[in-house]
Amino acid sequence: MSAATLFLIIGPIAMLVGVTMMIAAIRGGVGQNPKSTAMLIAGMMATTFGMLFTAFAIGTAGPATISQGA
Numbered sequence: 001m002s003a004a005t006l007f008l009i010i011g012p013i014a015m016l017v018g019v020t021m022m023i024a025a026i027r028g029g030v031g032q033n034p035k036s037t038a039m040l041i042a043g044m045m046a047t048t049f050g051m052l053f054t055a056f057a058i059g060t061a062g063p064a065t066i067s068q069g070a
Contacts, residue, residue: 007057014050
């Protein structure tokens with residue numbers, strides 16, 4: 001199993017977990033409860049982490065668009 005395949009598996013899972021954490025944090029009252037605020041920040045970070053992993057896996061799968069010798 002290549003690294004790109006692992007990134008395509010881990011990335012969407014991390015995005016789903018992050019979005020779930022953000023929804024739970026918003027329902028918990030962000031601003032009034034420090035735990036909800038921390039969950040919101042962690043959810044945003046997890047979602048971004050998943051997006052970066054997925055974008056990296058998709059971006060490295062295609063051909064290079066810029067010639068290396070230019």
